Amino acid sequence: MSVKINYSDKPAKEISKNTVLFVDEKFNTKSIIKYASNSEISYINDLLKTSDLKKNILVFELNSNKKIILISIKKDLKSFDIENLGAELYGRINYGKNSEYYINSDSVVSKQKKFISYFLHGLKLKSYEFTKYKTKKETRNISLIILGNKNKPSFSDRLKFNALEEGTFYARDLVSEPGNILHPDEYAKRLNSLRKDGLKVTVYDKKKLKKLGMNALLGVGMGSIRGSYLVTMEWNGAKNKSKPLAFVGKGVTFDTGGYSLKPARFMEDMTYDMAGSAAVVGLMKNLALRKAKINAVGVVGLVENMVSGVAQRPGDIVKSYSGKTIEVLNTDAEGRLVLADALTYTEKKFSPKIIVDLATLTGAIIVCLGSEYAGLFSNDDKLSKQILDAGEKVEEKLWRMPLHKNYDKLMNSKNADMQNINYVGGAGSTTAAQFLQRFILNKTPWAHLDIAGMAFSKYGGALNSRGATGFGVRLLNQLIEENYE
Numbered sequence: 212m213s214v215k216i217n218y219s220d221k222p223a224k225e226i227s228k229n230t231v232l233f234v235d236e237k238f239n240t241k242s243i244i245k246y247a248s249n250s251e252i253s254y255i256n257d258l259l260k261t262s263d264l265k266k267n268i269l270v271f272e273l274n275s276n277k278k279i280i281l282i283s284i285k286k287d288l289k290s291f292d293i294e295n296l297g298a299e300l301y302g303r304i305n306y307g308k309n310s311e312y313y314i315n316s317d318s319v320v321s322k323q324k325k326f327i328s329y330f331l332h333g334l335k336l337k338s339y340e341f342t343k344y345k346t347k348k349e350t351r352n353i354s355l356i357i358l359g360n361k362n363k364p365s366f367s368d369r370l371k372f373n374a375l376e377e378g379t380f381y382a383r384d385l386v387s388e389p390g391n392i393l394h395p396d397e398y399a400k401r402l403n404s405l406r407k408d409g410l411k412v413t414v415y416d417k418k419k420l421k422k423l424g425m426n427a428l429l430g431v432g433m434g435s436i437r438g439s440y441l442v443t444m445e446w447n448g449a450k451n452k453s454k455p456l457a458f459v460g461k462g463v464t465f466d467t468g469g470y471s472l473k474p475a476r477f478m479e480d481m482t483y484d485m486a487g488s489a490a491v492v493g494l495m496k497n498l499a500l501r502k503a504k505i506n507a508v509g510v511v512g513l514v515e516n517m518v519s520g521v522a523q524r525p526g527d528i529v530k531s532y533s534g535k536t537i538e539v540l541n542t543d544a545e546g547r548l549v550l551a552d553a554l555t556y557t558e559k560k561f562s563p564k565i566i567v568d569l570a571t572l573t574g575a576i577i578v579c580l581g582s583e584y585a586g587l588f589s590n591d592d593k594l595s596k597q598i599l600d601a602g603e604k605v606e607e608k609l610w611r612m613p614l615h616k617n618y619d620k621l622m623n624s625k626n627a628d629m630q631n632i633n634y635v636g637g638a639g640s641t642t643a644a645q646f647l648q649r650f651i652l653n654k655t656p657w658a659h660l661d662i663a664g665m666a667f668s669k670y671g672g673a674l675n676s677r678g679a680t681g682f683g684v685r686l687l688n689q690l691i692e693e694n695y696e
Contacts, residue, residue, distance in 0.1 A: 213338075213352050213353070214301070214334065214335055214338045214352075214353045214354075214355065215352060215353070215354045215355070216331060216335075216355045216357065217354065217355070217356050217357070218356075218357045218363060219356050219357065219358050221358060222358070222359075222360075223246060223315045223316070223317045223318070223358045223359040224245060224246060228276070228277055228311060228312075228313060229277060229278050229279075229280070229311065229312045229313065230246070230247075230277075230278075230279050230280065230312070230313050230315060231280045231282060231300065231312055231313065231314040231315060232246060232247075232279060232280070232281055232282070232315050232318045233281075233282050233284050233315070233318045233319045233320060233321075234281050234282070234283055234284070234318070234320070235283065235284060235320055236283050236284065236285045236286060237264065237283075238259055238262075238264050238269065238281060238283055240252055240255060240256055240259070240281075242318065242320055243281075243315075243318055246315055246317075246318060247279065251273055251279070254271075254273065255271050255279065255281070258271055264283075266283070267282065267283050267296060267299055268280060268281070268282050268283070268296075268299055268300060268303055269281045269283075270303060280300070280303070280304075280312075282296060282300065284296075284319070284320055284321050284326075288321065288323060289604075290323070290325070290329045290604065290605075291329075291604070291605060291606035293321075293323060293326055293329035293330050293333065294329050294330070294332055294333030294336070294606075294673075294674060295333055295606075295673045295674070296330060296333065297329070297330040297331055297332065297333030297334035297335075297337070298333040298334060298336065298337035298673055298674050300330075300334055301333075301334045301337040301338050301353075302337065304353060305338075305353070310352060310353050310354060311353075311354045311356070312353070312354070312355055312356070313355075313356045313358055314327070314355055314356070314357050314358065315358055315359055316357055316358065316359035316360075316361060316362040316363050317358070317359030317360065317361045317362065318359070319361070319362045324362075325364065325368060326362055327357065327362050327363060327364055328364040328368045328369075328372055331355070331357075331364070331372070332372045332375070332376065333673075333674055334355075335376050336376065336379065336674040336675065337673075337674055337675065337676070338353075339379075339380055339383055339675060339676065340676060341383065341384065341387040341678060341679070343384075343387075343388075344389075370500075370501060371501050373500075374496075374497045374500035374501035375497050375501070375684070375685060375688055377496065377497065377500055378493040378494060378495075378496045378497025378498075378500065378681075378684050378688070379493055379497075379681040379684045379685060380493075380681070381489075381492065381493045381496050382486075382489040382490050382492060382493030382494075382679070382681040382683075382684050383489075383493075383675075383678070383679040383680070383681045384679075385398075385401075385485070385488075385489040385492060385493075385679075386482070386483045386485065386486045386489045386666065386667065386678075386679035386681075387678055387679045388482070389482055390464055390465035390481075390482045390515070393464055393482075393485075394435075394437045394464050394465070394515055395432065395435075395437045395438050395439060395440055395462070395464055395513040395514055395515055396437050396438050398440075398462065398464060398485070398488075398513050399414050399416075399438070399440045399442055399513055402414070402442045402444065402492065402511070405444060405492070405495070405496060405499070408496055408499040408500060409446070409499045409502075410444045410445065410446055410495055410496075410499050411444070411445040411446075411447070412442065412443070412444050412445075413442070413443045413445075414440055414441075414442050415440060415441040415442070415443075416438055416439075416440055417429065417432075417438050417439050417440075420439065420440075420441060423532060423556070424530065424531075424532050424534075425441065425531075425532045425552040425556070426529040426530050426531060426532075426552075427529050427530075427531040427532065427537055427548040427549070427551045427552045428441065428512050428514060428532075428548065428549045428551075428552040428553065430523045430527065430529045430539065430548060431463070431469075431514045431516050431523065431542075431545040431548050431549055432514035432515055432516070433521055433522055433523050434469060434516070434517040434518055434519040434521060434522025434523065435514070435515035435516070435517040435519070436517075436519075437464075437515050439512075439513065439514045439515075440512070440513040440514075441510065441511070441512050441513070441552070441553060441556065442510070442511050442513060443508060443509070443510050443560075444491075444492070444495045444508065444509040444510075444511075445506075445507075445508045446495060446498045446499050446503065446505075446506065446507045446508070447506050448498065448502060448503045448504050448505050448506065448507075449504060449505050449506045450504075452506075453506055453564075454506070454561075454562055454563055454564045455505075455506040455507050455508045455561055455563050455564070456505060456506070456507045456508075456563060456564055456565055456567075456691065456695055457507070457508050457509075457510065457557045457558075457561055457563035457564075457565065457566045457567070458491045458494060458495070458507065458508070458509045458510070458566075458567050458568070458569070458687060459491065459509075459510045459511070459512075459550065459553050459554055459557055459566060459567070459568040459569075460485075460487040460488030460489070460490060460491035460492070460509070460510070460511045460512075460568065460569050460570065461484070461485065461487040461488055461511075461512065461546040461549055461550055461568075461569070461570035461571065461572065462485040462487070462488030462489075462511045462512055462513040462514065462549070463481075463484040463485055463514055463515070463516055463545060463546055463549065464482070464484070464485050464513065464514070464515050465481055465482055465484065465515050465516070465517070466481040466484040466516045466543070466545065466546075467481070467516055467517055467518055468516065468542065468543035469516050469517070469518060469522055469523060469542030469543060469545065470518060470522060470523070470524055470525055470542050471525060471541045471542045471543040471544075472518065472543075473543060480667065483571060483666055483667040483679065484516075484546070484571050485513070485571075486569075486571050486662060486666030486667065486679070486682070486683075487546075487568070487569035487570035487571060487572075487660075487662060487666075487683070488511035488512070488513065488569075489679075489681070490569050490662070490666075490681065490682065490683030490684050490687070491509040491510070491511055491569060491683075492509065492511065493681060493683075493684040494509065494683070494684050494687045494688060495507065495509040497684060497688055498688075498691070503691065503696060504696055505691060505695050505696050507691070508557070508561050508563065510553050510556070510557045511553070512549035512550065512552065512553045514545075514549055516542070516543075516545045522542070523539060523542050524539075524542070525539065525540055525541060525542055526538070526539070526540065527539045528626060528627045529548070531548075531551050531552055531555070531650070532551075532552040532555050532556055533551070533552075533555040533649075533650050533652060535628045535629065535649065535650070536627040536628045536629075537551070537624075537627055537628065537629055537630070537631055538624040538626050538627040538629070538630040538631070539630075539631050540630050540631060540632050540634065541631060541632045544631045544632045544643070546570050546571070546572050547570075547572065547631060547643050547646050547647055548631060550568055550570060550572075550647055550650075551646070551647065551649075551650045552650075553568075554566065554568060554647060554650045554651060554657075555650045555651075555652060558651060558652060558653055558655050559652075562653075563655060564655075564656070564695075565591075565594055565655065565656045565657070565658070566651065566655050566656070566657045566658075567594075567598070567657070567658045567659075567660065567687065567690075568647070568657075568658070568659050568660065569660045569662055569683050570659070570660070570661060570662065570663075571661075571662055571663040571666050572640070572643050572644075572659075572661045572663060573639050573640045573643050573661055573663055574639070574663060575638075575639030575640040575643075576639075576640040576661040576663050576664055577663050577664040579612075579640060580610055580664055581664055582664045582665060582668065583608065583664075584608045584609055584610040584664075584665075585602075585607070585608070585609045585610075585660050585661060585662045585664065585665045585682065586609070586610060586612045586640050586644075586660070586661035587599065587609040587610060587611045587612065587658060587659075587660055588611075588612050588613075588614050588640075588641070588644035588647075588648075588658065588659040588661070589611070589614070589656075589657060589658040589659070590614065590648060590651065590654070590656065590657050591656035591657065591658070593656070594656045594657075594658050595611055595658060597690055597693070597694050598658055598660075598686070598690055599611065600693070601686055601687075601689035601690040601693060601694075602686050602689075604689050604693075605685040605686055605689050606673070606674075607665070607682055607683070607685055607686040609660065609686075612640060612641055612644070613641055614641065614644060614645055614648060615645075618638060618641055618642050618645040619645060619649075621633040621635050621638070621642050621645075622642055622645060622646050622649075629646065629649065631646065640661055643661070644659045644661070647659050660683065662682050662683060665680060665682040666679070666680060666682050666683075667679055667680065668680055
């Protein structure tokens, strides 16, 4: 299934096929009388008398070849409300024989200047499907023709939204791939291909990482026959040499839990334990495609956490890139080990303005927040507010969770500088974030986003079908646009 959008120069009044028209919240047809015949308007008015006007979308079959779809525009819609309307329309037109629809942009009754842009953005996000491994593929295409002149998206807006969609879809594709295909070797190879988009990509393999002293990251991948990698992606879009914004992602391509083995039930879902890294990759691709006027760097640690005769054991002690030693009491608390080295390296190598890391880090955050909010932990109030506000704008919501020095004692080890889990119990997500904070050495404004409940959806959401959501790409793009670009 694919959605193709074309922009026509024909005036809206010449529509003769399946038509999408926008009306006010009361489904008043006075505003659309010039786009349909008197008999059609009369027929629609009769049907409206017995229709549920609380709905957002009503579909009227005028004959076997023509239908009119009325979309109600409520007052004071937020941008994400408009996106949700587009997604809802996709749900209505994704079935049946008709595949060509005319969207009348002149009929829009909204103060939101980018109404059609947000509307189409939501529709396209909802249309995503991962069918790469289906032997029988759906061949039906949906064609949308945008008519009218008043509210058509500008060329620059089209480029911007297309870039954001490509970045989000790329992130979803990565998360959707099975572990036997997207192992660390293949992942690093794919990231190398992003150079064609204008990103500077540097791949550090196991040999280079060992030389750098990234033993926390390397320890996680010891049990796998695949390699372990740190990959940096740089985008230099600012005219000056200003410090970059840094984004760091956990890329555990499959997580068995290691010797602290996970239960068999739902272990197949552990292909999405690299969703934090996918969000970073999708964001960087988006920034390059839309030629963002900022400097940014994305850093991802790519490993596979497997069980073998050479895998890391509970009780092992490793020396991190920072020089701090870690007692690994639980091999299933592996993401924080990957991020520990990645965070310190990012801060030391790039001296960024801010660091935001994303990871499917703890099941505890799902217990706490479910699949409605990601957890936000930060050492900086200003950065926290910026991220929270950005999340509200794109409906990728976050809830700020506490960090406090009193939690540090729960991560202290008798045998090393720290241990990687809290054996006392409770505050699993907070103690994990508290652990990560120890690897921010120079007080750089930092935020950790625990996206375990948001990266993958069994049931689907407003802007995505079930599966990978691409959570984080749109959120961080909004953060950049609002505050740093």
